[in-house]
Amino acid sequence: EMKDNTVIVVFGASGDLAKKKTFPALFGLFRQGFLPTDVKIVGYARTKMDKADFHSRAVSYIKNPDNDAGISASIDKFKDTLTYVDGSYDDEAAFDVLNAHLSDIEAKYTSKGLNRMFYFALPPNVFVTVAKNIKKHVYTETGVNRIIVEKPFGKDLDSARELLNSLKQYWSEEETYRIDHYLGKEMVKNILVLRFANVAMSGVWDKNHISNVQITFKEPFGTEGRGGYFDSFGIIRDVLQNHLLQVLSILTMERPVSFSAEDIRDEKVKVLRSIPPITQEDTLLGQYVGADGKPGYLEDDTVPRGSVCPTFAATTLWINNPRWEGVPFILKAGKALNEAKVEVRVQFKDVTQGIFKDITRNELIIRIQPSEAVYLKMNTKTPGLQTRAMATEMDLTYNRRFTDAKIPEAYEALILDALQGDHSNFVRHDELDVAWKIFTPILHWIDGQNGTRPQPAPYPYGSRGPPELNAFVERYGYQRT
Numbered sequence: 001e002m003k004d005n006t007v008i009v010v011f012g013a014s015g016d017l018a019k020k021k022t023f024p025a026l027f028g029l030f031r032q033g034f035l036p037t038d039v040k041i042v043g044y045a046r047t048k049m050d051k052a053d054f055h056s057r058a059v060s061y062i063k064n065p066d067n068d069a070g071i072s073a074s075i076d077k078f079k080d081t082l083t084y085v086d087g088s089y090d091d092e093a094a095f096d097v098l099n100a101h102l103s104d105i106e107a108k109y110t111s112k113g114l115n116r117m118f119y120f121a122l123p124p125n126v127f128v129t130v131a132k133n134i135k136k137h138v139y140t141e142t143g144v145n146r147i148i149v150e151k152p153f154g155k156d157l158d159s160a161r162e163l164l165n166s167l168k169q170y171w172s173e174e175e176t177y178r179i180d181h182y183l184g185k186e187m188v189k190n191i192l193v194l195r196f197a198n199v200a201m202s203g204v205w206d207k208n209h210i211s212n213v214q215i216t217f218k219e220p221f222g223t224e225g226r227g228g229y230f231d232s233f234g235i236i237r238d239v240l241q242n243h244l245l246q247v248l249s250i251l252t253m254e255r256p257v258s259f260s261a262e263d264i265r266d267e268k269v270k271v272l273r274s275i276p277p278i279t280q281e282d283t284l285l286g287q288y289v290g291a292d293g294k295p296g297y298l299e300d301d302t303v304p305r306g307s308v309c310p311t312f313a314a315t316t317l318w319i320n321n322p323r324w325e326g327v328p329f330i331l332k333a334g335k336a337l338n339e340a341k342v343e344v345r346v347q348f349k350d351v352t353q354g355i356f357k358d359i360t361r362n363e364l365i366i367r368i369q370p371s372e373a374v375y376l377k378m379n380t381k382t383p384g385l386q387t388r389a390m391a392t393e394m395d396l397t398y399n400r401r402f403t404d405a406k407i408p409e410a411y412e413a414l415i416l417d418a419l420q421g422d423h424s425n426f427v428r429h430d431e432l433d434v435a436w437k438i439f440t441p442i443l444h445w446i447d448g449q450n451g452t453r454p455q456p457a458p459y460p461y462g463s464r465g466p467p468e469l470n471a472f473v474e475r476y477g478y479q480r481t
């Protein structure tokens with residue numbers, strides 16, 4: 001298996017992604033015994049550092065708030081796996097140095113250490129250069145090579161195609177692992193099981209039983225300090241076009257022939273191809289303004305003055321196939337809202353009227369975070385002597401039901417998948433292409449390519465979103481239960 005004889009190289013080792021996600025995830029896998037104890041991890045970045053500097057930096061990325069002795073001991077062992085090479089991303093000689101460093105490490109492994117995994121924790125403007133330089137100078141002929149890359153993959157259909165085509169010159173689809181970290185989340189992975197391992201679910205999973213579906217992403221903080229990046233992307237590129245669309249495709253795809261990566265991704269692509277581009281009429285945009293001492297988006301120093309970039313969007317997608325025709329799928333995402341929550345809410349149709357009055361609709365909620373849960377809102381007889389119906393819940397909240405389970409971090413799950421050569425939870429090139437087809441026209445409209453840029457509706461920092469939101473979801477048949 002690849003994971004047992006692989007050197008992992010993290011490019012951009014001193015950057016934000018490496019700090020927040022890559023190193024903590026590598027450490028998490030190491031600590032839980034999913035990486036061999038003699039694994040070697042090499043950091044590469046422009047910053048000049050010696051090994052000791054790199055060690056203390058990498059260790060500072062790993063959280064151990066309670067100074068747990070077991071974690072501290074693992075951190076010490078983890079340190080021994082780490083080395084560092086500095087160099088710029090376009091300096092070919094530096095890549096030769098990196099290659100020599102890897103060969104040295106591999107020589108010490110004797111028969112092991114033949115495979116190389118390259119993790120791009122890099123800004124997109126150097127993706128192609130680094131991809132090319134690795135291929136030319138650091139590619140091993142005696143083992144397997146893999147790259148892990150992550151969004152942004154372009155800004156619209158054309159730029160995404162250009163990027164993909166450039167990378168394709170050096171790296172095959174088989175060697176490429178495109179991360180959408182939502183695919184590594186436990187509850188997103190659970191959707192396939194819920195749907196296809198339960199007749200009680202699969203039997204009602206269609207337009208005859210479902211009225212509308214909402215996929216909601218809420219964050220309680222703004223773009224603080226990240227406004228420069230965010231402003232040129234906006235919430236749709238940041239969250240909807242990738243994370244929420246991925247969830248949508250898994251919720252709506254037909255049953256794959258098998259659980260193989262290609263069978264799953266074939267079905268995802270097929271359902272995405274049935275979705276026409278989003279329209280202006282089906283879109284509501286918002287931008288947060290200051291409230292209760294919290295700064296508005298435009299008060300962030302990193303945001304250009306007068307920006308109309310949306311920090312909130314709700315948009316409704318339609319699937320033109322026999323299972324889903326006419327069912328609205330509402331994707332909503334926003335920064336600086338009232339709470340942290342990501343959930344899927346499937347609202348079923350009304351029961352046939354007649355015997356019950358004022359009965360609420362069934363809803364299936366899959367809470368992705370925080371506090372993973374699946375619950376079904378249903379009606380039951382009020383306990384007691386009267387015969388009345390009341391709304392209640394069948395509740396599968398993970399931290400109550402699975403008290404000892406450790407839910408893995410998304411990046412842990414995905415890095416392990418990549419080491420094991422499993423592409424199921426990575427984005428295939430054609431998936432990305434069709435995702436951009438769905439969103440490109442609306443993004444061009446928002447970017448002002450057809451004239452003036454649309455003005456987003458203001459909403460206060462810490463609120464539920466623009467006041468127009470309630471009317472928006474009700475327009476698609478959503479009933480508050």
Ligand code: BG6
Nearest residue numbers: 181182219238239243342369410
């Ligand atoms: C990233 C976005 O892809 O996902 C961020 O760029 C967002 O803006 C993040 O905060 C959310 O990820 P998670 O795992 O915290 O839900």
